[in-house]
Amino acid sequence: MMHDVAIVGGGIAGLSLSIDMKKRGYKVTIIEKGTYPRHKVCGEYISMESHGYLQKICPTISSLDLPMINNFKLTTGSNKEFKTTLDLGGFGISRYLLEELLFKEAKKQGVEFMLNTKAQDINFDFNKNIYTIKTNSRNINSFLVCNSTGRKSNLKTARMKNIGTNYVGVKYHIKMKRKPNLIEIHNFQGGYCGISNIEEGKSCICYIVNSKYLNKVNNSIPELENTFLFKNSNIEKIFTTAEFVFKEPITVSGINFLIKEPVTDDSFSLGDAAGSMAPIIGNGMSMALRSAFVLANNMDQYFSKEITKKQLVTHYTQFWNKEFSTRIKLSRYLQHLSEYSFLTNRAIELFNLFPSLAKGVIRQTHGNPF
Numbered sequence: 001m002m003h004d005v006a007i008v009g010g011g012i013a014g015l016s017l018s019i020d021m022k023k024r025g026y027k028v029t030i031i032e033k034g035t036y037p038r039h040k041v042c043g044e045y046i047s048m049e050s051h052g053y054l055q056k057i058c059p060t061i062s063s064l065d066l067p068m069i070n071n072f073k074l075t076t077g078s079n080k081e082f083k084t085t086l087d088l089g090g091f092g093i094s095r096y097l098l099e100e101l102l103f104k105e106a107k108k109q110g111v112e113f114m115l116n117t118k119a120q121d122i123n124f125d126f127n128k129n130i131y132t133i134k135t136n137s138r139n140i141n142s143f144l145v146c147n148s149t150g151r152k153s154n155l156k157t158a159r160m161k162n163i164g165t166n167y168v169g170v171k172y173h174i175k176m177k178r179k180p181n182l183i184e185i186h187n188f189q190g191g192y193c194g195i196s197n198i199e200e201g202k203s204c205i206c207y208i209v210n211s212k213y214l215n216k217v218n219n220s221i222p223e224l225e226n227t228f229l230f231k232n233s234n235i236e237k238i239f240t241t242a243e244f245v246f247k248e249p250i251t252v253s254g255i256n257f258l259i260k261e262p263v264t265d266d267s268f269s270l271g272d273a274a275g276s277m278a279p280i281i282g283n284g285m286s287m288a289l290r291s292a293f294v295l296a297n298n299m300d301q302y303f304s305k306e307i308t309k310k311q312l313v314t315h316y317t318q319f320w321n322k323e324f325s326t327r328i329k330l331s332r333y334l335q336h337l338s339e340y341s342f343l344t345n346r347a348i349e350l351f352n353l354f355p356s357l358a359k360g361v362i363r364q365t366h367g368n369p370f
Contacts, residue, residue: 003027003112004303006133006142008119010036012095013271013288014148015102019057020296022109026303029112029142031119031135037100041169041252042285044204045069045183045196047090049369050289058105067092067180067197072362074351076187076344077232082351084358088366090183090286092198094173098285114140119149122266131266144299147267147274148288151255165336167191167255168214170221171206174242178203186234187344189213193235202245205238210339211253221249262320263313270295274320275328283365287324293370294319323367330364 005021007014010032018028046054055062070089075081107113114135121134122145133140183196191209198204207229217223230236262274271288295316302312337343351358 001027001141002130003029003140003142005029005144005146005299006031006131006140007146007148008133008267009148009150009271009273010034010103010113010115011040011148011150011271011288012098012102012285013273013292014146015099015106016054016057016289016292017146017148017270017296018106018111019102019109020292021299022106022111023057024296024300026299027112029114029140030106031114031117031133031140033116033118035115036103037096039171039250040095040099041171041206041250042095042204043194043196043206044094044198045090045092045194045283045285046289047283047286047366048088049367050286051091051369053289053293053370058101060101060105061093064093064199066199069181069183069196071179071182073182073184074187074344074348075184075232075234076341076348077189078341078345079233080345080348082348082358084351084355084362086183086362087359088369092196092204094198094202094204095285097199124266144302145267146295147264147269148271149273151272166211166253167208168211169206169208169252169255171204171250173198173202173245174205174238175202175245176238176242184234186232187338187341188229188232188235189341190228190339192338192344193229193232195238203242205242208255208335221251263317268295268299268313268316275324283327286367287327290323290367290370291320294323327365327367330361334361 004026005028007018007028007030010030014030018030021028068089068091070086072086073081073083118136119133120136123132131142131145133145180197184194186193190213191207193205193207195203195205209224213228214224217227225239260269260275262269270291272284274291298312298315301307302309307315337347
């Protein structure tokens, strides 16, 4: 069977793109190495810029009672803090629930899924203008291929270079009494811990830390938390008073922020596969959704013969560089700054003296609604 679009990777970006393209009348398949539903390390905050699009492609979202988040708090272990309102704000939903709803919607629309299947290679026949994706079960033919495999792309053809530091991410779900409209970031030596509310009265705790600090405590997560995180009393209070939904945390290692290309000879990349945004700015899922929205529009124009393949490549590349390059560079700077408590202290002092400066930084991490 010939497909119009084959998407490698069924995360937020891949699922959203598949639904969007299927609703436009195209034949779409997703090649996914895992299955659903599943937990992933994620801050689980989505900017309101994506809210309208998400409701459009997955109407079930509209019926959920999700927490709206419009206040922000930043602290350090020395008890310095900064508070502000979020002009655009966001909402909270677990990655588990969001992927499950998008998967069900994609199935409902008729998207074909190849689960527990790994894409191994992509070849292009210039004479037939057809791509062939080799998998561990069977080959797939399509007119276009999209790479939505996340930070750790499993495609041999993905081009990237490592910028150095490796990080470890850890996530819990908890229940505790807190303001549902507040997102907090608590700095500690080597990283930061974020907390915000999600569905069903739960909260997501997610922290990221330079892997060298985990190495210092013999790779023990509990020892890492006791030795470094709990030096910030805000984090210690959360961990010692909350009811933990997970008995064990969800973890991911080997996180590094990669410099990639949105388009290669073999595929159009979206979401983290096109470039990783440091989680301190809390907008990775919005990046995934926006890239799906724009790529779907561009591919629709290509299939409708409104633009050529070359123009499709140019339009999407220009969009991605304009929309995300500044955000990603800023996120990497803030990620580095967050590893050093004294720098976070200075930032808080500046933000308290000049609140408009903080507002400007926050605006740089969010886009306009689409």
